[in-house]
Amino acid sequence: MKLMKKKAxxxxxxxxxxxxxxxxxxxxxxxxxxxxxxxxxxxGVLTDNAVMEKKPRPIFGFEERLRLVQALKCVDIAVPQETYSPLNNAPVMADILFESADHGEGALEEAKRVMRDIGKKVIVDIFRPRHNRRPSSTAIKTKIKKEWQK
Structure with a gap:
């Protein structure tokens, strides 16, 4: 399932x-x-300020989240992402930007346009929490808050 290499x-x-x-x-x-x-x-691991562009402050601080992501076997390098949009990092770092279908059509089209204009690709992962019935972090936080308030 790997993409073909640019050169051997x-x-x-x-x-x-x-x-x-x-x-x-x-x-x-x-x-x-x-x-x-x-x-x-x-x-890219969103910094606290990047997260707060769209959502409330994360429960865990940036350094802790970065450390957890870096520990995953499938991750080669974890880096800070200073804005919610990946377009400050992805075009200069990668051949392919992976996006989530959950990010909305406007954000996806912008990412596709930017990457296409420089000869790179975007792959959209449709198998996100709402599609595979796994709860999102936001849903988990909401459930914890409801249980805590009982």
Missing amino acids: NESVIGYAYVCADLLHAGHLDHLEFCKKFCDKLIV
């Missing part, structure tokens, strides 16, 4: 990104999916 001696580099607050099997499934398409997988 060049590796295909992929870029995925996660918040990884309350790291769960859905995160692992997504990153293992991404790794199937590349030789080296770089994973």
Whole structure:
């Protein structure tokens, strides 16, 4: 299932990104999916400020989340991602940007346009929490809050 190499001696580099607050099997499934398409997988871990562009402050701090992601076997390198959008890192680091279908059509089209304009690819992973019935980190947090309030 690997993509063809650019040249015989060049590796295909992929870029995925996660918040990884309350790291769960859905995160692992997504990153293992991404790794199937590349030789080296770089994973951007959203900084606290990047997360807060769209969501509340993460429960776990950036350094702890970065450490957890780096420990996954399918991840070759974990790096800070300073904005919610991966477009500050992916175009300069990778041949392929992995996106989630959950990110919405506008964000996906922008990512595809940017990567296509520089001769690179976007692969959209449709097997995200709502599709494989695994709860998202947000759903887990909501459930914990409800139980705590009882």
